[in-house]
Amino acid sequence: MSLSLKSLLKRGPSHRDRLESIDRKIVVSGTRGKSTLTKWIYETFHSRGYDVTGKITGNKPVTIHSGDVKPIERDGRVTLYENVEEVKKHKPSDVLVMENQAITPYTTRLVNQEFGDADIVVLSNIREDHLSTLGKNLADITQSFAQSIPSGTHVVNAERDPHIRSFLESELDRIGSSISHVTVPRSEGHIPGIESVYALNHVLTAAGEDPVPQDKLDAYREKMAVTWTELPDGLVYNAAEVNDVQSTELIRRSLTRDTETPIQPFLYLRGDRRGRTVSFLRYLSDRYEEDAFDTVHVAGDDVNVFKRKADFPVEVHTEKDAGTVLDQLLEDELPVYIMGNTVSQFMRDLDDEIERRCISE
Numbered sequence: 001m002s003l004s005l006k007s008l009l010k011r012g013p014s015h016r017d018r019l020e021s022i023d024r025k026i027v028v029s030g031t032r033g034k035s036t037l038t039k040w041i042y043e044t045f046h047s048r049g050y051d052v053t054g055k056i057t058g059n060k061p062v063t064i065h066s067g068d069v070k071p072i073e074r075d076g077r078v079t080l081y082e083n084v085e086e087v088k089k090h091k092p093s094d095v096l097v098m099e100n101q102a103i104t105p106y107t108t109r110l111v112n113q114e115f116g117d118a119d120i121v122v123l124s125n126i127r128e129d130h131l132s133t134l135g136k137n138l139a140d141i142t143q144s145f146a147q148s149i150p151s152g153t154h155v156v157n158a159e160r161d162p163h164i165r166s167f168l169e170s171e172l173d174r175i176g177s178s179i180s181h182v183t184v185p186r187s188e189g190h191i192p193g194i195e196s197v198y199a200l201n202h203v204l205t206a207a208g209e210d211p212v213p214q215d216k217l218d219a220y221r222e223k224m225a226v227t228w229t230e231l232p233d234g235l236v237y238n239a240a241e242v243n244d245v246q247s248t249e250l251i252r253r254s255l256t257r258d259t260e261t262p263i264q265p266f267l268y269l270r271g272d273r274r275g276r277t278v279s280f281l282r283y284l285s286d287r288y289e290e291d292a293f294d295t296v297h298v299a300g301d302d303v304n305v306f307k308r309k310a311d312f313p314v315e316v317h318t319e320k321d322a323g324t325v326l327d328q329l330l331e332d333e334l335p336v337y338i339m340g341n342t343v344s345q346f347m348r349d350l351d352d353e354i355e356r357r358c359i360s361e
Contacts, residue, residue: 015084019117022096024207027116029100029108029145030124030159032247037124037196038099039064040220041203044212045095052095055086065090080107083115095207109148118153120206123168124196126159127244138164146171156202158182158195180206190257192242192250193224226254228335230359233327235335238351240268240342243276245283248339252292255335262293264334266325270341271301280340281309288312297329299346322349326357 019025028038035056042054042064054064061072063086070089072082083098098116102108112118126142142164149155149172157168157179165181172179182199197220201211228235239251256263265284269277284296288311295313298306307314317325329336341347 015087015115016117018087018091019096022092022094024095024120025116025118026095026097026120026122026203026207027100027112027118028097028122028124029112029148030122031127031141031244032242033124033158033193033196034099036193037122037199038097040196040200041097041122044200044204044209045097048209050094051092052097053087053090053092055083055096055098057099057101063090065092080111080115083111105144105147108144109150112148112153113150118150120154120156120203121149122156122158122199122203124158124199125247126161126164127246142167143171149175149177151175151177153177154206155179156182156199156206158199158202160184160189160195188221190250190254191221191224192226192247192254194221197221197224226251228255229354231330231354231357232359234330234333236326236330236338236354237335238338238342238354240338240340240347243339243341245279248280249283249287252287252337255337256292262291262334263337264295264297264329264332265293266297266299266329266336266338267306267340268338268342268344268347269298269300269302269306270344273341274302276341277302277306281306285311299325300341300344320346322346323353326350326353 026041028034028041038054038056042052045052046067052065055072056062056064057072061074063070063072072086074082080102087096096116098111100108100111100116102111112121123145126138126145146168155168155172155177157165159165160182169179180202182195182202184194184198188194197217200217200220204211226237228237237251237255239248242248242251252263267280267284287293295315296310297315297317299317303316307316317328319325319328326336338350342351
């Protein structure tokens with residue numbers, strides 16, 4: 001038994017007792033879209049009068065209970081034990097819906113099994129991210145997620161890749177867990193993240209609840225549509241928050257599906273996400289061969305190493321002022337597509353600068 005699990009078990013009897021007193025426990029796992037789906041599941045149960053707590057651990061971690069949103073205070077570190085503290089603070093009696101914040105196979109399973117004691121695990125999707133911790137490629141990452149599911153748990157799978165679905169079915173059948181797959185209408189398949197909308201009713205069915213009315217699904221679907229942000233000097237879209245290449249490409253295709261105009265890519269690099277950097281190097285090489293762009297603009301860490309390894313033109317930005325960089329990106333009058341990594345002060349400043357310049361309808 002690992003030290004982490006031993007530590008949890010020492011603290012754990014009261015936490016396990018609290019979990020056992022909650023009627024339904026749902027853990028939202030996967031790569032992208034977890035925060036949004038967690039919020040929607042919370043909203044649905046709350047609107048139906050249940051005593052429900054939702055824990056969201058995205059860029060702005062919060063816990064929601066009885067309609068009140070409480071920021072999760074951190075001392076700079078992210079620990080799984082905050083799940084224990086948040087359940088203890090809010091003590092839901094009916095439903096707990098928790099976003100799985102873990103990034104290793106072991107800790108992902110630990111959240112599903114020990115911290116959340118999940119009756120239902122939702123896989124929002126499975127994408128190529130956290131390559132240094134979850135696996136070296138998509139197949140390894142899929143296996144990591146499959147192995148994180150406790151025996152007897154029902155899985156709602158929103159990943160649409162047929163090979164991944166087949167693998168999950170085989171693995172979950174072997175351990176005695178059930179699975180249902182989310183179906184997306186063909187006419188909406190191009191919308192990035194649309195699977196989360198249709199996952200919602202699968203979760204409710206698994207929980208023995210009536211489905212969400214069609215008008216509510218329509219409202220959620222409208223929120224998933226992606227459009228360029230219009231600035232006085234051009235168009236921009238900030239896709240850095242998705243930070244995996246599959247999601248980045250889905251959004252790019254959706255934005256450019258009605259035009260052949262190339263984009264102006266801006267990639268922000270983090271030195272502690274080298275696996276992600278390699279993925280974007282491969283991804284951009286493929287897009288360059290398709291004439292999707294002429295030059296990639298980069299900033300952040302290890303930019304000169306990236307430039308040396310790239311087989312496409314790269315322009316490095318060393319300026320610290322986000323507004324200056326945005327002006328430079330817009331000079332060629334091409335739509336600016338921002339990608340890569342979002343957690344840095346520069347990227348927060350860039351997002352604020354875009355919002356400040358945005359032309360409201």
